[in-house]
Amino acid sequence: MTESTLNQLIVSEVGLLAVVQDQGRFGYLDSGITQGGAVDGFAYRLGQRLVGNSLSAAAIEITLAGFRCCFSHDTSIAVTGADAPIAIDGQEKPMNTTLLVRSGSELTIGYSQRGVYSYLSIAGGVCSEPVLGSRSVVMRDGIGANLRPGDRVPYGDTGPCMSAYQYLAPARIQSQLNLRYIPGFQTELISNAVVDAFHNTRFSVGNDRDRMGIRLSGPAVNTGVSTLWSESTCLGAIQIPPDGQPIVLLADRQTVGGYPKLGAVLSVDCARLSQASIGTPVKFTAVDPTEADRILWLVKNYEAELKLAKLRSSL
Amino acid sequence: MDWTPAGENALRLMLGEHPSPTTTQRLIALQHEIRELLGTAWIDSAIGYTTLTVFIDFTQCSRDRVQRLLASLDIGKISAAFAGDFLTLNDASTITLPTFYSPDVAPDLISLAEHKGLSLEELIAIHSGQVYFAYANGFAPGFSYLGEVDKRLAVPRLATPRRAVPAGSVAIADRQTAVYPKVSPGGWHIIGRCPTLLFDVNATPPTLIKIGQWVKFEPIDCEQFVALGGEL
Numbered sequence: 001m002t003e004s005t006l007n008q009l010i011v012s013e014v015g016l017l018a019v020v021q022d023q024g025r026f027g028y029l030d031s032g033i034t035q036g037g038a039v040d041g042f043a044y045r046l047g048q049r050l051v052g053n054s055l056s057a058a059a060i061e062i063t064l065a066g067f068r069c070c071f072s073h074d075t076s077i078a079v080t081g082a083d084a085p086i087a088i089d090g091q092e093k094p095m096n097t098t099l100l101v102r103s104g105s106e107l108t109i110g111y112s113q114r115g116v117y118s119y120l121s122i123a124g125g126v127c128s129e130p131v132l133g134s135r136s137v138v139m140r141d142g143i144g145a146n147l148r149p150g151d152r153v154p155y156g157d158t159g160p161c162m163s164a165y166q167y168l169a170p171a172r173i174q175s176q177l178n179l180r181y182i183p184g185f186q187t188e189l190i191s192n193a194v195v196d197a198f199h200n201t202r203f204s205v206g207n208d209r210d211r212m213g214i215r216l217s218g219p220a221v222n223t224g225v226s227t228l229w230s231e232s233t234c235l236g237a238i239q240i241p242p243d244g245q246p247i248v249l250l251a252d253r254q255t256v257g258g259y260p261k262l263g264a265v266l267s268v269d270c271a272r273l274s275q276a277s278i279g280t281p282v283k284f285t286a287v288d289p290t291e292a293d294r295i296l297w298l299v300k301n302y303e304a305e306l307k308l309a310k311l312r313s314s315l
Numbered sequence: 316m317d318w319t320p321a322g323e324n325a326l327r328l329m330l331g332e333h334p335s336p337t338t339t340q341r342l343i344a345l346q347h348e349i350r351e352l353l354g355t356a357w358i359d360s361a362i363g364y365t366t367l368t369v370f371i372d373f374t375q376c377s378r379d380r381v382q383r384l385l386a387s388l389d390i391g392k393i394s395a396a397f398a399g400d401f402l403t404l405n406d407a408s409t410i411t412l413p414t415f416y417s418p419d420v421a422p423d424l425i426s427l428a429e430h431k432g433l434s435l436e437e438l439i440a441i442h443s444g445q446v447y448f449a450y451a452n453g454f455a456p457g458f459s460y461l462g463e464v465d466k467r468l469a470v471p472r473l474a475t476p477r478r479a480v481p482a483g484s485v486a487i488a489d490r491q492t493a494v495y496p497k498v499s500p501g502g503w504h505i506i507g508r509c510p511t512l513l514f515d516v517n518a519t520p521p522t523l524i525k526i527g528q529w530v531k532f533e534p535i536d537c538e539q540f541v542a543l544g545g546e547l
Contacts, residue, residue, distance in 0.1 A: 026358050030526060031452055182322060185321065229366075231327070232363055289320045
């Protein structure tokens with residue numbers, strides 16, 4: 001077999017950051033290996049569904065800015081997540097839709113108008129070499145590498161999808177956020193007055209943000225708790241460093257930490273927060289674990305029953 | 316046992332206020348038992364200094380059921396049954412980390428010795444003269460929190476963390492010591508450098524030091540450091 005028979009996407013522009021991500025890496029926290037995975041899990045899974053992949057197939061996560069690539073073989077793709085203009089061979093195309101690309105076609109994803117993370121899903125999935133059960137790249141840990149212009153990314157040889165779909169729902173990216181969180185064990189150490197003030201504060205999304213976490217700004221939260229014995233961190237953990245500005249931890253968070261935490265934001269709200277632009281107002285609402293279970297059950301079933309409008313056959 | 320929620324899919328148990336090898340060994344035993352018990356509902360788990368956090372898929376095993384299962388565990392029995400697997404101080408499994416203690420690779424060695432009123436030889440003898448216990452792994456892949464450092468060397472973190480601590484740096488903070496497996500930011504005091512590879516994604520498990528293992532540092536000279544693959 002010659003190299004040319006391999007299905008490859010040839011990257012020519014990566015913008016701010018483009019990385020291969022799947023649902024993340026699990027079972028290695030005790031080795032200090034972070035979970036990783038798509039920051040906006042909903043947009044990532046929607047993309048996989050639009051191209052007929054399993055929900056754990058790998059996609060390319062693009063941060064904010066433009067991305068450009070060519071495809072070696074016919075396939076189907078979908079772009080989900082941030083609201084960014086997309087075009088195939090210069091022709092404008094809709095987001096959240098199964099799109100046919102031909103061998104040699106060029107895809108461009110422009111600067112995002114609203115939202116931060118876009119997902120490029122490809123039928124058959126990105127087929128980079130998995131590391132410890134996942135294709136998610138965590139460059140700071142030396143697991144895989146961020147994409148660079150000239151990179152060739154292999155993808156599955158399933159060919160184009162038989163049918164094309166479109167997801168027609170109102171925009172998910174909101175101009176203000178209410179983050180639901182489960183209060184943690186450490187709230188017992190923190191006075192009710194501090195917790196009440198926290199609930200009544202309107203924070204805003206700061207500019208110090210990445211896949212590890214998002215720093216919020218607002219009046220300082222004074223937990224009265226000094227550094228604790230280091231312990232495991234959770235997705236969405238609301239960490240309060242000594243300066244009192246909360247940090248919500250996301251997919252690439254450090255696996256352990258010793259800062260006081262007020263609790264952890266639900267994954268569905270972490271996904272919404274990840275797409276929020278700088279300055280977006282944020283408030284927190286406590287929910288009890290049973291309520292969280294109910295919300296997650298509804299979300300899971302909503303996703304399973306997602307109404308995808310069937311378009312003409314894509315071939 | 317008091318399990319409390321730590322997030323939508325996490326429950327956390329704290330055993331005592333202060334860390335000790337016995338506590339960690341109990342947490343390790345419990346961790347094994349719970350993994351078996353939960354089967355496919357188990358997602359991951361992590362040991363901290365005094366805590367065990369378990370990540371669970373509550374859509375596979377309901378919160379009620381998990382809580383009942385966890386509440387029924389007898390930690391005394393579980394640890395007793397597991398005791399044979401614990402590593403002991405003088406075990407062959409003790410890991411020796413060759414370490415080049417020198418101002419050439421350790422920017423804080425001299426200042427720490429001066430601050431503590433020790434000669435370099437004394438400082439090195441104290442740090443390498445005991446065996447340490449691995450309480451937790453984290454911060455970065457292959458980074459192990461080792462303790463407990465002799466009181467005579469205990470020192471608070473640097474006021475301003477360094478942006479880039481070189482790979483292999485052996486460092487101290489409070490009564491903890493550790494080796495930075497790769498270049499990373501860090502606020503601990505650097506006293507030496509170790510050439511041993513601590514993290515390899517292709518190895519099983521990928522980290523050299525496992526939680527509950529005993530570790531000691533052995534002083535080496537520059538020539539040995541280079542011969543072992545160390546980079547100056």
